[in-house]
Amino acid sequence: MLIAQSGGPTAVINRSLVGAIQEAKRHKEIQDIYGARHGIKGLLAENMINLRRESAANLAAVAATPSAALGSVRKKPAQEECCRIFDVLQKYNVRYLFYIGGNDSAETTQIIADEAIKLNYEFRCFHIPKTIDNDLLENDHTPGFGSAAKFVACAVLGSSLDNSALPGVTIDVIMGRHAGFLAAASALARVHPDDGPHLIYLPERPFDMAQYLYDVKRVYDRLGRCVVVVSEGISDTAGTAIATKFTSETDAHGNVQLSGTGALGDLLANEIRSKTPITRVRADTFGYLQRSFPGLVSETDEREARAVGVLAVRWSVGSPSRSAMAERGRSKSGSVAIRRKPGRKYAVFFECVPLAAVAKATRHMPEAFINKEGNDVTQAFLDYVRPIVGPLPKVARLRGVRVPRLG
């Protein structure tokens, strides 16, 4: 078997990797366990490591380490590269492929799976879900999201406390190209009714600068301060991301680079400085801290990230469950999806879904999760997200009994 990691790293993607390796060791059908360095780039270059040579103790330590231990890549194979991939797979007699990543990675997995069918190569090819954006179709939520959401909620909790101590307008820019889940999770930071974030802008709703200024001023007039959370992917009514005015770098999937620059936050801060009387305005762009911060994970996320790695291997070896797994000719493929059981108590189950069902397209925040004004989330979203993130650090404020004024 060969396993690889792709796309943006997360705090728990190595849980999936190690879960898959540990499960693979339990199945005699799987002999060598290879890891490709930097996804299909390493596969193409035959840059692979022998994962059977990793000690159990080191694997356990790697599992607890954020970011992609094998290295990652942002690359979609071209047609001629698919042929080359199959040369390599056949040369090393790889019969099981596991690709951990988001929807772009699912698409890559599907391209490879289709090629196997075309070549009548006996092959099991599974996508293991991962994305902090939480934007995979077919999934209630995705591994990586819970931990990133916990970072965001903690950061905005701190940001709101800071803004309360030194009042003004604070703008926190959160990752999320097309889906606002991560920015929305900042709402978990609220403890008291006047806590931030006071406004949350998501890519699912058109961003209107005049409305934004109006909203901020209204909050500021009421509370003397305002914490604003925006997704990096917020777009105008024409669908153009506000941040794209400042960058033109795109990856192999044609995605414009929105992170790694503070330009959007600075633009939004300057709008307030120049068009309102508010003078103290700060913008923080959380950037890559959100996805690779060590020691800050959601326990639910850790557990589920491991589970999807384990199940992908188990399903690839055993007979598929009566699910939507694609099984054509000598090829078997699928993606592990997380579903939530109905009911008030949080519980999930896993299903195998066709690669095509998760490839390419992205899931957005459902309408029911966004308020009518498009500047906040609803209670339904909070109920959805809270068990995925788990408890946050407890914070308290002073009761604050006023000393009566004398004379």
Added chain:
Amino acid sequence: MLIAQSGGPTAVINRSLVGAIQEAKRHKEIQDIYGARHGIKGLLAENMINLRRESAANLAAVAATPSAALGSVRKKPAQEECCRIFDVLQKYNVRYLFYIGGNDSAETTQIIADEAIKLNYEFRCFHIPKTIDNDLLENDHTPGFGSAAKFVACAVLGSSLDNSALPGVTIDVIMGRHAGFLAAASALARVHPDDGPHLIYLPERPFDMAQYLYDVKRVYDRLGRCVVVVSEGISDTAGTAIATKFTSETDAHGNVQLSGTGALGDLLANEIRSKTPITRVRADTFGYLQRSFPGLVSETDEREARAVGVLAVRWSVGSPSRSAMAERGRSKSGSVAIRRKPGRKYAVFFECVPLAAVAKATRHMPEAFINKEGNDVTQAFLDYVRPIVGPLPKVARLRGVRVPRLG
């Protein structure tokens, strides 16, 4: 007594506040315990709360909460405000004043203390140290620094892992106006010799753009990646902060606002993009997350932050130790300084120092802490900072035994 908080919040400033309140309750000399909202601003406006009305349980919870629970302020009193301050102090019969803050706050405390001497007002006036910048004179280090440094080290640890998974140049901009301690602490993130941060630029040494480009290219050529850490306060040879080209906002102490904007990081990233062949360049500005992140503290920092609050009250009531405390007429004043005991095992003691000794001026990184090239720290710095920050989350990499290439 009256207590107040000033300057930028920290993760442990409420430890000092609650330590002082708890200690005050033990001394019959102190009757009412007032807290001024937002430092001297609240004092001037007679906006005070009764801290005896806070339950022990709530005080304990507040102590564990980052940011300034009383609210903070960036304000230096003008001469006429000093008169007004004394009107208020006399009106409410305040005989003990505790001001938690950095060197600007020590200066404010000193102005008030001097006024008390002038007016022959029986008064004990103490400064309690706090600053993530670690730039107070007379102190081995300051409360707030250890926890902020832990955040920075964790963040750069994650940043380096991320950069290793998706190679390129990553620039992390860290708080620190004149002192580079916080940026320097990122060196704790290194576990393996090739781990980031690979370059660290501090305000203590002139920043030369050509040297920076040369340094980055050299690391990139060697490792295929590079993690750069810079203090927000890096300045050119003329002493002008690189970041000031993008902002002109100043506070009441005349300090230019450097944080809350991503401009410096973006400038440094664009230099690499435009003047080297390196294409994947990311800049993250950690901003206010560094000082108010909940649930991430150095235990040493927590303990010492409480201690300085306790001791300020104890010393103000009791007879001063045989230290440098200023005692003139009916007035007594001082600042609590943290000193380190010599020896290999980390241990500190506390001394009372005159307000003038910590007011205004800032401490910088000693020469012995910075390498000759001015782009890294020394082992001496690492030995200094490690016990202040405490252990970081454990991370691991794969052993990575290469699969031999076939034919």
